[in-house]
Amino acid sequence: MPTKKKSAASQRIPRLPIALVLFTALLLGGLFCIDLWQRAQDTQRHAAQQRDFALIDANIRTLLQQKLDKAQSRERQAATQLQQFVAHDPVPTETPCDISSPATLTVVVNKKHCIEPQSWTPQNLTLVEGFFVRQEMAGQLTSLLSTIRSTGATISLTSAFRSYDNQIATYNEGVNITGTTALADSTRARPGYSEHQTGLAIDVKAGNCALECFASTPAYTWLQAHAAEYGFIERYQQGMTPITGYSPEPWHWRYVGRTVALDMKAKNLKTLEAYYDITGGDYS
Ligand SMILES: [Zn+2]
The missing domain is CATH 1.20.5 (Single alpha-helices involved in coiled-coils or other helix-helix interfaces)
Structure with missing residues (x-):
């Protein structure tokens, strides 16, 4: 067991x-x-x-x-x-110091002196901030805009080169809004009579402040003091309507080159008509 x-x-x-x-x-x-x-x-x-x-x-x-x-x-x-x-450009070369050829920087376009031929278009347009301008002013315009902004002021382009066809539309719109050609003529150029067709004019605004409102902005004050250093003049100034043919346009600036702009400022001449001693005012 x-x-x-x-x-x-x-x-x-x-x-x-x-x-x-x-x-x-x-x-x-x-x-x-x-x-x-x-x-x-x-x-x-x-x-x-x-x-x-x-x-x-x-x-x-x-x-x-x-x-x-x-x-x-x-x-x-x-x-x-x-x-x-x-x-489209029928003008092959530029003539310096000519106030009648739209190809020159010193051309005077007003209600007595239209662009010849009326459908003329600049041959050397270039883009600045989305707007076509003449090549000769592109550098100065770019510097001017960036210098104004460096002061803290706001500015932007609203218009620059406008073709003859474009001006037809702009003018007709003015006639439709005001109801008469006489009223439209005080603020809008007839086709063939606009500085914008030369590619040497710009319209500007500050933020939402455009047209007459622009006169109350820091950018406008700066332009009044310094635009000539960049070759620009305020083309349609207060009190100059009988000479320029246009109501004041604080937003509209014209490039004429530094020499002419600074000379006009030194001589205190406020219109191209007075500077070149040519006729201005209304169409007739
Ligand atoms: Zn303008």
Whole structure:
């Protein structure tokens, strides 16, 4: 009998280590499965992130391409317009110090002196802040605008070169608003009689303050003091209507070059008509 007991005990002894081995194996297997599952999750997350990044990249590329296309389209449009102006220009060369040729910086255009030929277009227009102006004044205009802004004042262009056809529309609009050509004539030039057609005139505003309101702005005060240093004059000043033919236009500035502008200022002459001693006033 004792031999039988011993045999039974020796048969029970290995069960514990086997159980431990099995438990450990199960535990390790479980941990391995969890690790595999986590790796699979990470891989899926990574793949999803890659897809998102690829989508964002594609969207950014599309937006950039659209922006580039728009910029190129604007440039092409501007080049085409410029080409049309050049092709349209019947005046091949400029004559210095001439007050009758629209190609010169000193041309005088008023209600007694129209542009000849009336549909004349400058051959050397260039863009400044989105507006066409004559090449000769582009540098000075850019400096003038940036210097005014450096003082803290606000200023922007509202108009510059206007073609003969454009002036027809502008003048007709004036007639429609005022009801008569007489009233329209006091504020808007007839086609062929506008300084804007020379590409040497600009209209400006300060923020939302345009037209008469501009006279009350710091930008206007600055222009009165310094515009001549950049070759600009205030073309239609207060009290000069009988000479210029126009009501005061504090927003309208004309480029004549530094020499003439500074000379006019030194001599306290407020109109080109007085400076060149030529007739002005109304149409008749
Ligand atoms: Zn103007």
